[in-house]
Each structure stands twice: as C-alpha cells, then as structure tokens.
Amino acid sequence: MHNESGCAPIDLAESWNWTKLAAVSFVLVCVSSLGLSQEDSEDAIRGYLFVGSDANARSGKSFLPVVGADKHKIYVDAGTKTKKVSLRAASRANKRLIVSEKFVQVLDIHLGVVSVANMNRTADAIADAQFMDMQAEVAINDVRSGAANGLPLMGSVDTRLGVDEFERSNEDFQRDSLINLQDGVYGIDGVADTVIIKGEVIPQSDTKGAYCLMVVDFTAIDYDSKESLGRRRHGGISYVGDLRKDEIRKLNLRFSLPEFLLKSVEYSLHLYTDIGYEIAMSISRGLKPLTQSEFEKLKSALN
Numbered sequence: 472m473h474n475e476s477g478c479a480p481i482d483l484a485e486s487w488n489w490t491k492l493a494a495v496s497f498v499l500v501c502v503s504s505l506g507l508s509q510e511d512s513e514d515a516i517r518g519y520l521f522v523g524s525d526a527n528a529r530s531g532k533s534f535l536p537v538v539g540a541d542k543h544k545i546y547v548d549a550g551t552k553t554k555k556v557s558l559r560a561a562s563r564a565n566k567r568l569i570v571s572e573k574f575v576q577v578l579d580i581h582l583g584v585v586s587v588a589n590m591n592r593t594a595d596a597i598a599d600a601q602f603m604d605m606q607a608e609v610a611i612n613d614v615r616s617g618a619a620n621g622l623p624l625m626g627s628v629d630t631r632l633g634v635d636e637f638e639r640s641n642e643d644f645q646r647d648s649l650i651n652l653q654d655g656v657y658g659i660d661g662v663a664d665t666v667i668i669k670g671e672v673i674p675q676s677d678t679k680g681a682y683c684l685m686v687v688d689f690t691a692i693d694y695d696s697k698e699s700l701g702r703r704r705h706g707g708i709s710y711v712g713d714l715r716k717d718e719i720r721k722l723n724l725r726f727s728l729p730e731f732l733l734k735s736v737e738y739s740l741h742l743y744t745d746i747g748y749e750i751a752m753s754i755s756r757g758l759k760p761l762t763q764s765e766f767e768k769l770k771s772a773l774n
Contacts, residue, residue, distance in 0.1 A: 518766040519751035520759045523569030524741050526684045526706055529561040530554055537562070538747040540682035542710050559727045562706030564686040564741075570761070570770045573676055573750040575742060578719065580670030580754065582738060584663035586730070661733045666707065668724040668740065672752070674714040680745030681711040685726040689736040705729050711742070 526537040528545045535547035535554070544555040545562075666685050685707045691700035707726030714720055742750045751758060761769060 515762070516760045517763040518570055518572040518761045518770070519574055519755070520568065520570055520757070520761055520765075520769055521751050521755035522566055522757040523571075523749040523755070524564040524566055524684060524686055524706075524739070526708065526741070526743075526747075527563045527565075528556050528708070530556050534561075534563050536747070537684075537708065537743075539680065539745050540708050540710050541680065545708055558708060558710070561729055562684070562708060564684060564704050564706040568773055569749045569751070570766065570773055571749060571751045572766070573674070573678065573744070573748075575672050575674045575714070575750055575752045577753045578671040578673060580668065580672075580722070580740075583667045583669070584733065585665045585667070586659070586663045587665050587727075662730050663733055664728055664730045666726040666728065666738070668709075668722055668726070670722045671719055672714075672722060673719050674716060674750075677716050678714040678744050678750065681714050681750070682743055682745075683709050683711055683722075683724055683726075684741040684743065685709070685724075685728070686739045686741065687728060687731050687736055688739070689731050690734070692732060703731070705731055 527534040528537050528547050530547050530549065535549055537545055538548045538553060539546040540558070543558065545558055545560055546553050547556055666687065668683070668685070686704060687706075688702060688704050691703045692698065693700055705728045707728040709724040709726050711720075711722070711724065739756060740752070740754065742752055744750060
C-alpha cells in the first residue's frame with residue numbers, strides 16, 4: 472500500500488505506536504447533589520451519565536456546531552440552515568456532562584498514530600534529491616561533450632573540477648540524502664496528524680448514520696523557543712454508518728487532525744447519532760449507569 476504522499480510502500484503496522492484506549496473514571500460530585508435515593512439504585516438501568524464533548528467544525532472563519540456527518544462531509548448548524556464542510560475541516564471540542572439512553576459496548580479497540588505531514592516532507596526531500604541528480608547528470612554530459620570537443624569547463628561546473636571529481640561530488644550528495652532519509656532527518660520527531668482506530672463494538676439499540684469524534688488533548692510547544700504554549704484540544708471526525716442492535720460492528724476509522732505533539736497527549740473517542748446526540752460507550756469517561764428517576768432528574772438538570 473502506498474501512503475498519501477506517493478512515497479515507497481510503508482508498513483503502517485510497524486510505524487504506528489499502538490496503545491490500548493482506556494476509560495478514565497472519576498467522581499462526579501454533581502450526581503449526589505441532586506438527591507438521588509437509595510431505592511433508585513435497585514431499579515433497572517434507564518440511561519447513562521458520562522463526560523462527553525460538543526463538536527464544532529470550522530466553516531469559513533467560524534467554528535459551528537456539528538449536527539451530522541457522512542462519508543464525505545460534516546454537517547454544521549449555521550443558524551438558519553445546515554452547511555456542509557470537509558471531513559478534514561479543523562474541529563474543536565468542549566467537555567460537558569452528557570445523559571444518554573443509548574449505549575455501545577466496546578469489545579476491543581486499538582489506537583494508532585501517523586504523521587502524513589512527515590511523509591510529505593520526506594517525499595519533498597526525495598523529489599529535490601532526484602531533481603538535483605537529474606541536473607547533475609545533464610551537467611556531467613555537457614562537460615563530457617565539451618571536453619571531447621576540446622572546450623574548457625564552463626557553466627554550472629566549477630572550472631577547477633574535472634568530470635570524475637564532479638561525479639564523485641554528486642554521488643556524495645545522493646548518499647548523504649539517502650542517509651538523511653533513513654535517519655528521518657526530513658521529518659519532525661514526536662508529532663502526528665492522523666489517528667487510526669481499529670476495533671469492534673456492539674450496540675444495544677439501532678442507530679442511523681453514526682459518526683465518531685476523536686479528541687487529542689496535548690501540550691503545545693513553540694518549535695523555535697521550545698517554550699510551552701499551554702494545553703490544546705484538537706478534534707477530527709470520521710463516519711461510521713448505521714449500527715444494528717446486538718450486531719458486532721468492526722471499526723476501521725481514520726481521523727485527520729491539525730499536527731499535534733505525542734508527548735503528554737490524551738485521547739478520547741466519542742460516538743454520535745446522525746443528528747448529533749452523543750452515545751454512551753463502555754470507554755466513556757466517568758461512565759455511570761442511571762435508574763429511571765436518576766435519568767429523568769439529570770436529563771432535566773443538564774438540558
């Protein structure tokens with residue numbers, strides 16, 4: 472398989488840094504403040520409380536609420552109408568408490584990262600080296616032709632260099648370029664701009680047109696001064712499709728994001744219905760099952 476920049480084949484299984492996506496649990500003080508009774512805890516589960524995220528995608532100069540997505544576009548609420556933007560549009564995410572009656576069990580999930588920008592930087596370096604090699608070959612042929620006719624060395628070749636020395640100089644340049652390529656000199660260490668999710672889920676109810684939001688929370692650093700610029704939260708959206716109740720669904724999702732640093736990064740995955748309602752997952756942060764009365768109280772309070 473070729474990467475997007477057109478370079479030689481790359482084994483993504485080796486280039487990805489695979490990690491398990493784990494839920495982070497913590498105490499939600501607001502639940503106890505609503506006066507939930509002991510008897511309610513014995514009732515059947517009606518819904519779920521968890522830490523979710525509002526998704527907003529760039530449309531022009533503004534970030535607008537995401538209300539849906541398909542295989543090609545993101546749909547945002549522009550007030551009087553719904554607008555379409557690219558799936559690659561920059562997205563922002565804001566944490567908030569969510570109450571949902573829908574639930575999806577995550578059976579297995581893995582996360583991988585790759586830098587498409589680094590691939591493009593490498594491809595540009597290869598193209599530059601190939602162009603320099605082509606120019607050198609043309610210059611060497613010109614010199615050989617001129618030398619055969621008894622002409623002095625002129626033009627792009629230093630008059631102090633003979634043909635053999637010029638060829639050696641070009642070979643040294645090509646060798647150094649290859650070494651730099653192998654050592655990753657042309658890329659930036661510790662960055663990524665693409666997250667890939669693979670796994671399996673099983674929903675407890677039907678859901679049409681589901682889509683996912685991947686959020687990366689990291690510390691930004693000025694590349695020149697190396698100074699911290701504080702925490703940043705980037706988001707990327709990928710279309711999932713229809714989910715069927717009690718049917719295992721394989722996930723193979725790709726999220727395009729602005730370039731981010733891998734050091735101290737935190738990932739969170741969010742799932743939505745076709746109209747932008749977030750669905751609880753077994754890996755959702757702060758996940759708490761709710762009884763009927765808890766569900767009604769929290770739904771009313773949070774809405």
